[in-house]
Amino acid sequence: MAVDVREAARAESTPPARPRREITTAFVVSRIAVLAVTAAILLYAVPPLAAAGSWAALTLLCAAAAAVAFLYLTRRFVPAKYLVPGTIFLLAFQVFPVVYTATTAFTNFGDGHRGTKAEAVTAIETGSVRQAPGSPEYALTPALRGDELVFLLVDPKTKQVSLGDPAGLTPLAGAELGLTGKVVSAPGLTVLKGPEAAARAQDISAFAVPTPGGLIKANGLSRAVEGRAALAYDASCDCVRGPDGTWTADEEQGYFVNARGEHLAQGWQVNVGLANFARALTDPTISGYFLGVLGWNVVFALASVLGTFALGMGVALALHHPRMRGTRFYRIALILPYAMPAFAMLLVWRDLFNRDFGLVNQLLGTHVDWLGEPGTARLGVILVNLWLGFPYMFLVTTGALQAIPRELTEAAAIDGATPWRAFRRVTLPLLLVALTPLLISSFAFNFNNFNAIALTTEGGPFPAASPQVGATDLLITYTFRLAFGAGGAQFGFAAAISVFIFAIVALISAVAFRRTRRQEEVYA
Amino acid sequence: MKLALRHGFVLAVCAFALFPIVFVVSAAINPRGTLASTELLPTGASLANFANLFGSDTYPFARWFFNSVFIALVSSFASLLLSMLAAYAFSRMRFAGRRAGLLALLLIQMFPQFLAIVTIFMIFTEVTELYPAFGFNTVWGLLLLYLGGALGVNTWLMKGFLDTVPKELDEAATVDGATHAQIFWRVIMPLVTPILAVTALLAFIGTMSEFLMANVFLRDPGSKTLAVGMYGMIAGDHRNANFGMFAAGTLLTAIPTVGVFLWLQKYIVSGLTAGAVKG
Numbered sequence: 001m002a003v004d005v006r007e008a009a010r011a012e013s014t015p016p017a018r019p020r021r022e023i024t025t026a027f028v029v030s031r032i033a034v035l036a037v038t039a040a041i042l043l044y045a046v047p048p049l050a051a052a053g054s055w056a057a058l059t060l061l062c063a064a065a066a067a068v069a070f071l072y073l074t075r076r077f078v079p080a081k082y083l084v085p086g087t088i089f090l091l092a093f094q095v096f097p098v099v100y101t102a103t104t105a106f107t108n109f110g111d112g113h114r115g116t117k118a119e120a121v122t123a124i125e126t127g128s129v130r131q132a133p134g135s136p137e138y139a140l141t142p143a144l145r146g147d148e149l150v151f152l153l154v155d156p157k158t159k160q161v162s163l164g165d166p167a168g169l170t171p172l173a174g175a176e177l178g179l180t181g182k183v184v185s186a187p188g189l190t191v192l193k194g195p196e197a198a199a200r201a202q203d204i205s206a207f208a209v210p211t212p213g214g215l216i217k218a219n220g221l222s223r224a225v226e227g228r229a230a231l232a233y234d235a236s237c238d239c240v241r242g243p244d245g246t247w248t249a250d251e252e253q254g255y256f257v258n259a260r261g262e263h264l265a266q267g268w269q270v271n272v273g274l275a276n277f278a279r280a281l282t283d284p285t286i287s288g289y290f291l292g293v294l295g296w297n298v299v300f301a302l303a304s305v306l307g308t309f310a311l312g313m314g315v316a317l318a319l320h321h322p323r324m325r326g327t328r329f330y331r332i333a334l335i336l337p338y339a340m341p342a343f344a345m346l347l348v349w350r351d352l353f354n355r356d357f358g359l360v361n362q363l364l365g366t367h368v369d370w371l372g373e374p375g376t377a378r379l380g381v382i383l384v385n386l387w388l389g390f391p392y393m394f395l396v397t398t399g400a401l402q403a404i405p406r407e408l409t410e411a412a413a414i415d416g417a418t419p420w421r422a423f424r425r426v427t428l429p430l431l432l433v434a435l436t437p438l439l440i441s442s443f444a445f446n447f448n449n450f451n452a453i454a455l456t457t458e459g460g461p462f463p464a465a466s467p468q469v470g471a472t473d474l475l476i477t478y479t480f481r482l483a484f485g486a487g488g489a490q491f492g493f494a495a496a497i498s499v500f501i502f503a504i505v506a507l508i509s510a511v512a513f514r515r516t517r518r519q520e521e522v523y524a
Numbered sequence: 525m526k527l528a529l530r531h532g533f534v535l536a537v538c539a540f541a542l543f544p545i546v547f548v549v550s551a552a553i554n555p556r557g558t559l560a561s562t563e564l565l566p567t568g569a570s571l572a573n574f575a576n577l578f579g580s581d582t583y584p585f586a587r588w589f590f591n592s593v594f595i596a597l598v599s600s601f602a603s604l605l606l607s608m609l610a611a612y613a614f615s616r617m618r619f620a621g622r623r624a625g626l627l628a629l630l631l632i633q634m635f636p637q638f639l640a641i642v643t644i645f646m647i648f649t650e651v652t653e654l655y656p657a658f659g660f661n662t663v664w665g666l667l668l669l670y671l672g673g674a675l676g677v678n679t680w681l682m683k684g685f686l687d688t689v690p691k692e693l694d695e696a697a698t699v700d701g702a703t704h705a706q707i708f709w710r711v712i713m714p715l716v717t718p719i720l721a722v723t724a725l726l727a728f729i730g731t732m733s734e735f736l737m738a739n740v741f742l743r744d745p746g747s748k749t750l751a752v753g754m755y756g757m758i759a760g761d762h763r764n765a766n767f768g769m770f771a772a773g774t775l776l777t778a779i780p781t782v783g784v785f786l787w788l789q790k791y792i793v794s795g796l797t798a799g800a801v802k803g
Contacts, residue, residue: 026705026706027703030705044655045655048654048655049654052653052654078613078617078704079613079617079619079622082609082610082612082613082617082708083609083610083613083625085606085609086606086607086609086610086674086675086679087610087675089606089668089671089672089674089675090629090632090672090673090674090675092668092672093637093644093668093669093671093672093673094632094635094637094640094672094673095632096647097637097640097643097644097647098632098635098639098640100640100643100646100647101639101640101642101643104642104643311537314533314537315533315534315537318530318533318534319530319534321527321530323527324527324530326531330534330538333538333541333542334534334537334538334541335785336541336542336545337541337544337545338729339729339778339781339782339785340545340548340774340778340781341732341733341750341751341774341777341778341781342729342733343733343735343751343754343755344751344754344770344773344774344777345544345548345774347755347758347770348544348547348548348771348774349544351767352544352547359543359547359563359564362563362564363564387540387541387544390537390541391541437680437684444633444634448636448639450636450638450736451733451735451736454736455735455755476636476639479639480641483641483642491642494642495642498635498639498640501639502634502635502639505634505635506631506634509630509631509634510631513630
């Protein structure tokens with residue numbers, strides 16, 4: 001697969017045999033280091049995986065370790081030796097999450113559909129537990145058996161002490177009862193005192209002791225009651241039965257649905273095929289938003305790139321003159337915005353635009369609600385992005401200008417070209433050859449510039465009619481709100497929109513790169 | 525006359541560049557330290573905001589500062605090494621899948637990592653259970669995540685620069701019997717300092733400002749970075765009241781970046797453009 005450069009060269013021209021490299025100390029040391037690191041990672045990572053029983057992950061890890069050890073112990077596959085370290089991280093933390101996201105786009109994963117069907121059934125059954133009529137209210141004493149939490153339960157009438165654990169209820173002999181009816185000590189167990197029990201309140205409230213007819217659960221820290229599930233799953237009809245009727249499993253929606261079409265709150269994750277994509281495209285409210293957001297998104301990214309490039313290039317050109325004085329001072333002043341922490345300055349800009357005490361209104365003597373009106377808010381975020389981005393463009397154009405020989409523009413001047421023509425015909429094309437790749441990656445960056453929007457306007461202002469989408473929302477902030485917003489998480493749908501965003505950005509960039517390649521060979 | 529015009533234009537842009545910064549300085553040294561009382565030129569001068577910042581119990585600013593600088597330094601150093609190794613392979617070696625690899629890197633990079641934040645969250649929930657040292661609220665987990673993006677744009681920038689370094693140099697070294705590893709460390713690395721400097725600076729600035737991942741990852745006050753911590757400082761009702769402290773923090777946050785910038789300054793301009801020329 002991967003071929004050593006020198007081997008490839010030899011195959012072509014058969015030069016004299018390569019001298020055999022001697023085994024140096026560096027060679028031995030680096031091999032030992034590779035083996036040691038691999039062994040250390042395996043030693044660290046294997047026990048927890050084995051304990052958790054993740055055999056698939058374990059196999060993958062060992063296979064990867066074996067492959068890495070093999071790769072660095074042979075002398076072949078030289079390019080792979082250089083590519084593998086970064087690729088491992090790329091696969092684990094970039095490619096895998098992205099693929100995982102893409103598969104999520106075909107599911108209904110989100111609030112109400114987080115787990116498997118079995119988890120949903122358990123949640124429905126335990127969620128419907130009510131105190132069984134006539135059942136005793138036990139006095140509860142939480143205790144520890146080793147590290148494991150157990151319940152000591154005292155029947156109020158018979159004073160019989162039982163031990164409850166996840167396996168069920170067993171009678172316990174030899175326990176000593178206190179005045180309050182709670183257990184003071186028990187053989188082989190550590191009784192939890194008030195504060196200790198309070199510290200484990202969460203564990204205690206999640207603990208359940210199964211009984212033949214239901215579950216015993218804590219009610220506060222010192223009482224426990226036996227309850228029965230009002231809803232029970234019946235595998236024979238794949239349905240949930242309860243006093244109010246029967247809910248049948250609907251594998252299409254991932255819900256238990258009754259005859260009236262109502263569903264239980266807890267569902268499970270199912271494959272919904274292309275439904276999420278179809279919804280993004282066809283649902284009139286959403287596709288209307290989608291196109292609107294997409295349009296503004298393109299405008300925002302274009303305005304950001306062109307604006308920063310024009311301003312950055314402008315000052316770079318202005319300073320690029322042999323008789324210009326004070327360039328050192330100007331350069332430092334112009335670069336300062338780039339050195340300031342962007343996240344903090346975005347928040348500062350938000351306050352500069354504040355209607356009541358913002359500096360912009362103070363300086364202009366106006367009383368405009370800058371970020372409160374769609375038009376001014378859009379202007380505002382573009383301005384903020386211009387401020388943040390132009391120093392970078394200034395830096396790169398300054399460098400690129402220095403690479404253009406002055407003789408070219410001088411020759412143009414001698415030929416009688418006006419400065420503007422010389423710039424249009426000579427300087428700008430040469431600059432663009434150098435800077436187009438950077439302009440494209442700048443476009444891709446700004447297309448998904450989450451921080452610029454989220455930290456200034458948070459997507460707003462929002463129209464009263466549709467609080468879902470704001471005037472300055474980019475696709476990415478919109479997606480983020482869908483995924484984590486107040487309206488309930490819709491991870492599957494958000495993932496579908498992520499896939500759309502990716503497709504759009506990839507398409508635009510691919511087209512742009514094709515155009516660049518006509519100017520020069522990028523793959524040189 | 526023409527020169528005066530140039531000065532006028534540049535001065536105007538300088539004013540645009542500097543006025544938010546002057547505002548932040550003014551807020552930082554304004555003893556009252558609220559947003560409503562802040563003006564472009566400070567009405568008084570004191571270091572009370574800075575003192576509050578370091579004396580505060582609610583906001584362990586010094587700790588955040590250390591976390592941020594540590595994460596930014598380690599992650600830019602590690603990502604520099606990883607992408608340099610890859611760039612060397614892509615620039616100097618010819619192997620099956622090279623073009624495809626370059627294109628794949630470009631495309632993968634266009635998928636912003638945090639669009640996958642949901643799945644990243646689920647993955648790290650699992651990791652936190654198995655290996656708490658690399659889970660949520662740890663610097664190491666976040667570093668691993670940042671290294672996922674180490675290849676990509678940086679690799680392209682560096683490959684572009686490496687392509688401009690004459691191949692005859694490594695050929696000569698090969699003839700002298702150098703191994704590929706010796707060529708990489710002894711011949712190539714000293715020659716690529718400018719692009720290393722630029723990539724280091726870009727990575728450092730990017731990591732210092734990274735907000736979203738860190739916000740999901742770091743919940744515990746002691747483990748936060750500056751971006752997460754300072755955002756919390758002026759979130760909600762605290763916005764107006766803490767503004768002076770926030771501005772002081774902003775100025776302090778800029779110090780490491782300016783420091784790295786000054787340190788690498790002489791390489792920056794040549795590095796940025798030489799890398800850009802070949803994509």
